[in-house]
Amino acid sequence: EAQVTQNPRYLITVTGKKLTVTCSQNMNHEYMSWYRQDPGLGLRQIYYSMNVEVTDKGDVPEGYKVSRKEKRNFPLILESPSPNQTSLYFCASSFTVNSYNEQFFGPGTRLTVL
Amino acid sequence: KQEVTQIPAALSVPEGENLVLNCSFTDSAIYNLQWFRQDPGKGLTSLLLIQSSQREQTSGRLNASLDKSSGRSTLYIAASQPGDSATYLCAVRPRNYGQNFVFGPGTRLSVLP
Numbered sequence A: 001e002a003q004v005t006q007n008p009r010y011l012i013t014v015t016g017k018k019l020t021v022t023c024s025q026n027m028n029h030e031y032m033s034w035y036r037q038d039p040g041l042g043l044r045q046i047y048y049s050m051n052v053e054v055t056d057k058g059d060v061p062e063g064y065k066v067s068r069k070e071k072r073n074f075p076l077i078l079e080s081p082s083p084n085q086t087s088l089y090f091c092a093s094s095f096t097v098n099s100y101n102e103q104f105f106g107p108g109t110r111l112t113v114l
Numbered sequence B: 001k002q003e004v005t006q007i008p009a010a011l012s013v014p015e016g017e018n019l020v021l022n023c024s025f026t027d028s029a030i031y032n033l034q035w036f037r038q039d040p041g042k043g044l045t046s047l048l049l050i051q052s053s054q055r056e057q058t059s060g061r062l063n064a065s066l067d068k069s070s071g072r073s074t075l076y077i078a079a080s081q082p083g084d085s086a087t088y089l090c091a092v093r094p095r096n097y098g099q100n101f102v103f104g105p106g107t108r109l110s111v112l113p
Helices: none
Strands: A004-007 A010-013 A019-025 A031-038 A042-051 A054-057 A076-078 A087-094 A109-113 B004-007 B010-014 B019-025 B030-038 B044-051 B056-059 B062-067 B072-077 B086-094 B107-112
Touching (some): A019 A031, A042 B086, B010 B019, B019 B030, B044 B062, B072 B086
Antiparallel strands (some): A031 A087, A042 A054, B030 B086, B056 B062
C-alpha cells in the first residue's frame, strides 16, 4: 500500500531532551516536507527536500533540523525541544514539485514538550 | 507573500443539502491548488487537485473550481451526508515563493442527521 508513515504517533517529552520523528514513504517520491499544525495558525511548513541531500527551510524552521540521506526517509530532529514546539506534526511527499503532483500526508505525530 | 483564506470558518447544515466552501488566495501565480479533508486529530486526505491550467475537477459528489485570475476556488459538495463532517483545507503551491505550500485556515463542516 502506497503510504507515508510517521513514528512515533504520540510523544511526550521534557524540555531539552533531543528527539527525532521519523518519516518514510514507499512511493519513490522526490519531494518531502514537514509541517506543524497549531490552533488558529493552521498548517505551516518547517522544512522541505526536493531530493536526496537537498533540503531547504520553510516558513518556521527555527529549532528544527532535517536530513535526507535516502530518498524514502526524511527525519525531523529537535535538538533541544521547548514547550512552544508542542504541536501536531505532519510529513508529506509528492513525486516532484511540478504542477501535476499532489501531496500525500502521513497520519501525524502529536508532540507535547513539558 | 501568498496568503490563503477560507470562508466560512465553520458551517452547519442539515443532511441532504448542497453546499459551497470558498478559498481565496492573494497571488494568482500558482502551480496548483489542492483541497484536503481532515478529521479531528487525524491526518489530511487529498480530495481534489486542480492544476493552474484547469478550471475544475470532479470526484463523486465533490466538484472543485478554480478561477486563477480572481484568486478563488470553490468546493461544491452535493447531497451532504453526516460522514462529510470534517475540516476542509485548501492549499496552493505558489510559483514565486520557493517550493512551499500555503494552507488556508480551513472550514469546519458539520452535517446534521
